[in-house]
Amino acid sequence: MTPTLEAGPYTLRMLQETDAPAVHRLINDWSVVRMLSHLPFPYPRELADAWLAETRRSSSGGEAFHFAVTKDDALLGCVGIVLERNRRTASLGYWIGRAHWGQGVATAAAGRAARWALAALPIEHLTADVAFDNDASAAVLRKIGFREAGTGRKSFLSRGSEHPVQLFTGSREDIAPEPATTTNNTRRTVLVVAAALVDAQQRILLARRPEGKPLAGLWEFPGGKVEAGENPEQALTRELQEELGIDIAQSCLAPFTFVSQDVGRFHLLMPLYLCRRWRNTPQSREGQELAWVPADRLADYPMPAPDRPLIPLLQELL
Numbered sequence: 001m002t003p004t005l006e007a008g009p010y011t012l013r014m015l016q017e018t019d020a021p022a023v024h025r026l027i028n029d030w031s032v033v034r035m036l037s038h039l040p041f042p043y044p045r046e047l048a049d050a051w052l053a054e055t056r057r058s059s060s061g062g063e064a065f066h067f068a069v070t071k072d073d074a075l076l077g078c079v080g081i082v083l084e085r086n087r088r089t090a091s092l093g094y095w096i097g098r099a100h101w102g103q104g105v106a107t108a109a110a111g112r113a114a115r116w117a118l119a120a121l122p123i124e125h126l127t128a129d130v131a132f133d134n135d136a137s138a139a140v141l142r143k144i145g146f147r148e149a150g151t152g153r154k155s156f157l158s159r160g161s162e163h164p165v166q167l168f169t170g171s172r173e174d175i176a177p178e179p180a181t182t183t184n185n186t187r188r189t190v191l192v193v194a195a196a197l198v199d200a201q202q203r204i205l206l207a208r209r210p211e212g213k214p215l216a217g218l219w220e221f222p223g224g225k226v227e228a229g230e231n232p233e234q235a236l237t238r239e240l241q242e243e244l245g246i247d248i249a250q251s252c253l254a255p256f257t258f259v260s261q262d263v264g265r266f267h268l269l270m271p272l273y274l275c276r277r278w279r280n281t282p283q284s285r286e287g288q289e290l291a292w293v294p295a296d297r298l299a300d301y302p303m304p305a306p307d308r309p310l311i312p313l314l315q316e317l318l
């Protein structure tokens, strides 16, 4: 089954019977058809219908994968991967309508199909060939990573004679795999809740991360990670009870701002709440140093990098 592939702004999808008029219009152009060895010129509409029927037959048999190259649902050209009989090699072919030349469509689309084929099919390498006078197409193959592999001869139906072709080959070593998707690249997001506890003198409570923990010695807002089954407010209530022995269950927690930052080990998402009332007096329950800090002194306390932009916001508020 031919998959749907994204290639930058282009989509590669399975060819359909309804593509016939567009296929015919784009191929029935001397500058396109003269580079394709097995097509006549003029190129009759019935051949487009027959070719589309054939691509669907060979695709369903797993012998070939023919892609329509589209942008905003308009057909720009086609890319095909056809397996050799031995199934250890496949050939890459493509054509792009003349109106879309010079925009990198062939490199993006043929490159995407080639990388997909090398990743998804049990082949050893891909081959391709281009007419001796098709420098643009040879440049596309080199950009994708193909290496030159000599010359051959092919009969060009449209030109009515045999002509030399340049042969190319590309293995997994030659053609770099698809870059990892954003999803694979992205660090997991960790939800941490924190509170700026503000006392009657408008001071903020900071806690110093104890030795042995990551970022030891830095000052931070009390709080911690949200655990499974907790919502952020429940997690903050638990953390402040555990760390400081205070009860904020009945307090008004005002969402103030949040941090969203890659911190290397993970992506930190940290809502910061303001809290002015609590029960009990905050005490160090986990060996951490505590400090009540006036807003204009916050910058004197070294904090983790994601916290620093919060300081001016608090200073403005208080």
Ligand SMILES: Nc1nc2c([nH]c(=O)n2[C@@H]2O[C@H](COP(=O)(O)OP(=O)(O)OP(=O)(O)O)[C@@H](O)[C@H]2O)c(=O)[nH]1
Pocket (backbone or CB within 6 Å): 192, 193, 194, 213, 214, 215, 219, 220, 221, 222, 223, 224, 225, 263, 268, 270, 304, 305, 306, 307
């Ligand atoms: N509570 C709190 N955590 C912060 C702040 N700024 C900041 O980068 N963090 C980071 O958010 C994470 C908070 O997790 P935590 O305190 O529950 O956990 P931890 O690193 O002590 O590890 P643990 O899960 O072994 O207890 C830490 O990686 C900490 O460095 C902050 O102002 N308050």
